[in-house]
Amino acid sequence: MNLYLFQQDLRIHDQALLNKALHDGPVIGLFIFSDSWFSKDKNGIVKKDAFYLSFIYQTLLCLNHQLKTLNVPLIIKKGVPKHVLEEIISTHNITSIYFETLPGYEERLLYSTLQSFGLPTVTDQMKSLYKTHALPFEIKDLPFVFTQFRKQIERLPKTFNENLDLIPQEKISIDSFIPNPDALGIKFIQHELIPGEKAALKHLHTYLFEKQLAKTYKETRNGMLLFDDSTKFSAYLATGTLSVRKIMNQLSLYEKTHTKNESTYWIYFELLWRDYFYYVHLQYGDRIFSKNGLGNENSTSDNPSFIQTWMQGNTGYPLIDANMRQLNQTGFMSNRGRQNVANYFTKFLKQDWRIGANYFESKLIDYDVSSNTLNWLYASGLGNDPRENRMFNYITQGERYDKHCHFIDTYLPELKHLPNHLKYKVSELSEKERQDFNIHAYPKPIKRFYNR
Ligand SMILES: Cc1cc2nc3c(=O)[nH]c(=O)nc-3n(C[C@H](O)[C@H](O)[C@H](O)COP(=O)(O)OP(=O)(O)OC[C@H]3O[C@@H](n4cnc5c(N)ncnc54)[C@H](O)[C@@H]3O)c2cc1C
Missing domain, CATH: 1.10.579.10 (DNA Cyclobutane Dipyrimidine Photolyase, subunit A, domain 3)
Incomplete structure (x- = not known):
């Protein structure tokens, strides 16, 4: 049995890694609410508060529906990731583990745990427009200034291969396990932005083709109040319910069929910032979390x-x-x-x-x-x-x-x-x-x- 560990890729479109897992099948999916998300730091800040947890939980409900169409059961657990994984691996006789690689500290800790089980692992880089090997420079040579990065990236093709629709696997005798929010310590909140892949795809379509907001994005993007001031793609990108390549392909389609102007370019420009910071993170690793960051000196006094x-x-x-x-x-x-x-x-x-x-x-x-x-x-x-x-x-x-x-x-x-x-x-x-x-x-x- 293959285990697909969902993290920030809570979708079934543009999902080459899940495709591979299904091809090698059969597959079960797992998402872990880490116990550490519910703990507080010395300033009393809980790692993940109600809005985030609720948004993720509802995103997972949608993912479960999507996975049902592929006959892939989704198991949601709360606990210490290592213990949860040990339990799942032994209960379901897991033989391989599939997961996207992310640069965060906790994620990398999790990956070394995964490696320690001694099972084959299959990974993919899913977050950015371009995978690191497709960049015109090595990560260690990433320009320190965004503009220099952007100028080089803008020469690359702006249409992207999206993984095609997935083929359902044969039904397997394992049920999804979706605890109710109370059991996880999560409050169910009504969000203005509807969580989940289906809503994300609908939002992308509405933003571009129904409301046609992309053509005025540059003029409205600094607004602080209205839903339509900016794209509101960020939460969908962060949860992976929208693939950034899907966004770019749809944006290019909009430019071809409707309007291409400075505003439509600017959405791409902002998405490049997102990519840039992802690569900077890969370049500097955990140094970005240090008090001085990438600078030299930072004198502060806690008040x-x-x-x-x-x-x-x-x-x-x-x-x-x-x-x-x-x-x-x-x-x-x-x-x-x-x-x-x-x-x-x-x-x-x-x-x-x-x-x-x-x-x-x-x-x-x-x-x-x-x-x-x-x-x-x-x-x-x-x-x-x-x-x-x-x-x-x-x-x-x-x-x-x-x-x-x-x-x-x-x-x-x-x-x-x-x-x-x-x-x-x-x-x-x-x-x-x-x-x-x-x-x-x-x-x-x-x-x-x-x-x-
Ligand atoms: C202090 C600070 C913290 C931030 N923390 C986050 C965060 O945790 N998660 C997050 O997604 N964004 C973060 N941003 C970037 C940016 O503020 C949000 O992406 C944006 O406000 C989300 O709204 P939107 O999707 O409508 O953005 P839009 O203006 O519509 O932009 C389109 C997309 O471009 C990307 N983008 C835009 N601006 C930036 C930026 N400055 N850096 C990186 N990507 C960008 C996002 O993916 C965004 O969805 C932060 C910015 C600041 C200044």
């Missing part, structure tokens, strides 16, 4: 009160607070928001970027270890960024990207009495002005921007 107020969205800076509350209430934050809250946390509050990154890991439904870690390093000047020490202005950023204050009104109702032109400047108001506008419920800044 528990700063950390807590930032996490709760009570810093007294509306742009930061609205974004953090959005994250806490939905499991998502826009790219504009992420850049600002990360910049504020590291550059302005001078806190250790790893605490912020851990908080994002806990909350984001689209958490991806390479994108998250390297974006945090980038934001704190410790990553692939030639322009160092850039501090954003959190007042003008808010005014620029939330002109009509719809975003701030949604997440900071305490400020509704304030005229729009003052909302992002609330941190600068005098005591008397705060009283006049009756905004006691909103905190004063924990640290002032202008008088720093």
Whole structure:
């Protein structure tokens, strides 16, 4: 019996590795909710919080339906991965194990456990547009600056081979095992973005061909509030319910049949950032998790009160607070928001970027270890960024990207009495002005921007 270990590839389209496992068959699928996901760090941050767990759980329900069409049972377990694997291997007489290779620390730990069982393993690289062997350079020679990377990659073909539909195996006498969410300690949440492969494929089609949003992406992508402001592909990519090659092929089709412009190019451009960070992670390995990242020096001083107020969205800076509350209430934050809250946390509050990154890991439904870690390093000047020490202005950023204050009104109702032109400047108001506008419920800044 072959075991297919599902990780961040929770789909049956563009699935060459599952295809291979089926070819070598028969196959059962396994997904493990690691016990470590439910533990807290020293700042009280649980590794994976409710939104992420719920999103994954519902994605797995969909995967189970998809796998049924192939007669592949899916077993979902919670526990210590090594113990779960030992149990499954002995119960089902597993002879080979199939899994995608990911660069994360925990994943690599898991792979050495898998190797230690002494069974044949079959692996594949599934995350990026191009596999490392198809790149025009070796990973050790990856350019340190994104633009140099992009220019070389843009010369490569932009259509991709997707693995064709899978052929179902003969029925086997093993049932799926899908515990209910309570048994796993997971809360079932209604997400705005519907989890699972079917919804992901539908979303891709709707975004491109029904709503035709790709042609205006570049103008809307910095919006912080609306679902249609950006593609919302990230959680589907992070769970693997959408293959990045499928996205690119569909985008190219849209360009051929509808519109090709700077906006459609920009979606590809952003997907290249994702690929780039994945390769940087492969290049530097665990160094990216160190305090200094890819930089030389990073002096911080832990301030528990700063950390807590930032996490709760009570810093007294509306742009930061609205974004953090959005994250806490939905499991998502826009790219504009992420850049600002990360910049504020590291550059302005001078806190250790790893605490912020851990908080994002806990909350984001689209958490991806390479994108998250390297974006945090980038934001704190410790990553692939030639322009160092850039501090954003959190007042003008808010005014620029939330002109009509719809975003701030949604997440900071305490400020509704304030005229729009003052909302992002609330941190600068005098005591008397705060009283006049009756905004006691909103905190004063924990640290002032202008008088720093
Ligand atoms: C501090 C910080 C942490 C982040 N953590 C994550 C994370 O854990 N997971 C994650 O997927 N993205 C992360 N990002 C990148 C980016 O913010 C999200 O991918 C994006 O906001 C998701 O929304 P979208 O799919 O609508 O993006 P769109 O703007 O529609 O972009 C399309 C796709 O391009 C990719 N992309 C866009 N921007 C980036 C970027 N800066 N880096 C890498 N890929 C990008 C994503 O796959 C995204 O789905 C982070 C950014 C910052 C600044």
